[in-house]
Amino acid sequence: MATLAFDAVEKRYGAVRVLHRVDLGVADGEFIVLVGPSGCGKSTLLRCIAGLEDISTGELRIDGRRVNEAAPKDRDVAMVFQSYALYPHMTVRENMGFALKLRGAPDIDRQVDEAASMLGLGHLLGRYPRELSGGQRQRVAMGRAIVRRPKVFLFDEPLSNLDAALRTQVRVELKKLHAQLRTTTVYVTHDQTEALTLADRIVVLNHGVVQQVGTPDELYHEPENRFVAGFIGSPAMNFLEKLADHVVGVRPEAVQLGAGPHAATVEVVERLGFESHVHLRLGDEPLVARVEGPVPSGEVRVAFARSYRFDRATGARV
């Protein structure tokens, strides 16, 4: 249980700046998701919290205490790695109990059993990692973090090595687990669905710069710039450059077909059962519409239920 505070945190490798002045406060028990494209600096930020990377300038506080210089072991954080990083020469029980053993905790077996039953790992405790499936390994990695009852959980793309069905399932479990434990969590992903479904608040990063911090709803409905608007939401927001003197942004579900001021041509239709994604051409610009029910073909009239305006040069919302 802890708060986290970034105060003008920067990270440089030589002359290369990978994090630009990050200011961020994380409340106790909050689930924060860092999201952004590959190379945006989200993993680096996470590793800074863990203490695996040094902070170049600025200050990082956990529970109000400056931890810039603290070694990872003195920060009381637990991390789940993308690769899971299970110790191959230890059984599941030994893996989960390792951190406790290092600090000489009493009752290690009982605590491991508790955490294992929470994750349904009870029958796997005697096995070695190589004897487990991918999903099981992922669970052990989480178990190893949970058993320590740390101040902060750090997740580095923990679901990216799982198949789609399993990913959805674990996502829900993670959400439940957080509801149960209420531990402050920082979670890194490049998958905006994970971000939207899991986060209390989302931090969108691009090129090492925080683009926007907000709840999933805020980010979806009130993006502060074109990057956030385009990154959050699937299918992505349409950007029409030639309609006005600013860029017009329209979410696919806000595109209404049948009547309206604009004329467009249907090019491709993706049917997803409940809904369809209709790929249109408006003038020479592409436009995607999200439609329930019957889909027209050929020439259609188009209207926008809601649109956003972005500055052509800066991308900022106007």
Place this chain on the structure above:
Amino acid sequence: MILLGAAAFAGEVTLWHAWRGDERAALDALVSQWNAAHPADPVQAVFVPHESLATKAEAAIPHGNGPDLLVFGHDRVAAWAERGIILAVDPGAGFLPVSVDALRVGTHTYGWPLACKSLALFRNRALVPEAPPTTAAMVAAAEAAAGPDRYGLAWEVASAYQSAPWLHGMGGGVLREGAVALDRPENVAGLELISRLLPLAPPDPSGALVTQLFNEGRAAMVLNGPWFLGEVNPEIDYAVSPLPAVSESGQPAAPYVTVETLLLAREGAEARAFGAWLAGPEAAAMRQSQGRQVVAALDVPAPDPVLAAFRAQLETAVAMPTSEAFALHWEPLARSLRRLVRGAATPAQAAAEAQTDYAIVSRPPPPESNPAPWLVALGVAVVAGLGLAVHRARQVNWRPWAYVVPWLFPAFAAMVLLVLCPFVVGAGVAFFETDGREFSFVGIAHFLDILLARDFPLSSPLSFWSTLLVTVLWTVANVAAHVSLGVALALLLREPWVRMRGVFRALLILPWAVPSYITALTWKGMFHRQFGAINAILTAAGAEPVSWFGSFATAFAANLATNTWLGFPFMMVVTLGALASIPRDLEEAAEVDGASWIERFRHVTLPLLRPALLPAVILGSVWTFNQFNVIYLVSGGEPDGSTDILVSQAYRWAFTRGHRYGYAAAYAVLILGVLLLYGRLANRLAGRKVL
């Protein structure tokens, strides 16, 4: 061999020799001269390297493939005469008596004496103008010439050959009535004389050091032979004189003389005629003037002063005895001399210990044993083994193998020929007493002798058990040092803050790439008490210089340091490879889990390195267990054989303590046994926990 054999049948006289440089040029010129005068029966001189001349002659001559004549030192004359390899020759008068005496075996003489080699006294004329006629004069001259960085007298004290003149000068000698008597009072007196001369000499000098000191003008007088003439620094104004007479006894300090002899290997009038001519005064004069030889013939013109001095030395020199008993005295006497030099023994003790050591190395071979029961047992074992093999073979379906066998055959045959046969022969020798020529079956007597340490106390460096203990200590200490240093450096090389990693890696692998004997010799030089780099550093740091090979602990440490230098790169390379396959994530996970760097290493990195390191450790142990080069070249077993390991001990039994091949082979079999046992044990340990 084929070439040489063919030459022997060509109807001409063939001569084998190992002469080089001026000597060879003179010989070639003489052969041309002879051939011009005798075109009907020409002589062909064939150069054979010295190292292989004796072996080749012994192998070829009994089969009729050898030469008609060969040139060799007189030390083999007795043995070869006995085996019929050489024929009796009457060289006639006209030779130095000592040179002919050396060739006498029983009532016959074998060969024509050509040239003589003995020690004499070289002096730097700038420091010692006059040749000292007596040891008292020599000591006085040496003391006068000595300076802060200069010695009055230098010789290879620990060499039984180089120190022998002082024993002879006190009326001593190795043999008394044909038997080795190192502990007789005259020899004690000789060792006392050496003790009195020691303060004039540098401590524990090697032959190379004696040469170096003289050439740098840092030794006023040295004992050396004609072979030194080619190495003397031309800027040194030197002169040669016979060794002085010993003042206490009035007798000359007589060096050994070896006689280069022309031996007759096949009867033939032409060969005899050429032999008599080559040894005779006319050819001798040529060999003297052009070949720079100290010739044995008498009627030759007076040579230059240097050769004349060597010639004069022959008046008092002692022909080197050729008996097998004599050949066995070298190591015991050398060992006692080293003890004397170290101050670890008084002259009387050194003499007594030399005799005791001689008794050990010359002890009678075990009695011949009746091979019948062993043959029966062997027969039964072979039949049982064959039976089992046939039984097994019948259960195998050979059809699919019919195609494979021909392909496997060449490799299989090579393995049998190159690995299995030598192994079986080598192991078989362990059951015989042999000097390489005659074999007598002794059963397991050698093994019992070794394992029961019958001839010496259990704690003696010669006993198998104390050597085994040293070997195990040696192996454990080395492997521990190699692994810890190798792993530590590999971990260091992986650190991101280390710059120029490639360069360091290459530099650290370098010790491995240098031939180990070069490294060993370099380290031995660095550990030299007086001129070594290590003592220089110690002295510069204000510490006392250490006599590294004077005690077991320091000699062992010197060996260990050398072999660690040689051994850590292998472990480092293995570790680097293994580290590359350990994901960085694991260590980071442990770091976040709260592990300090030492805990990370112990609980995560080391267990993951284990599968790669274990085979390397097993290999490294076996290599170290049999690391002959370092032991032999660095400490040489010093002090008193206490740092010898099993394999160097086996070598000494085979080659420096008489040719006890059977005994040495039994040692080798026991070494193999120990290593097999270790291999099994290590494999079991490795197999217990599989990653």
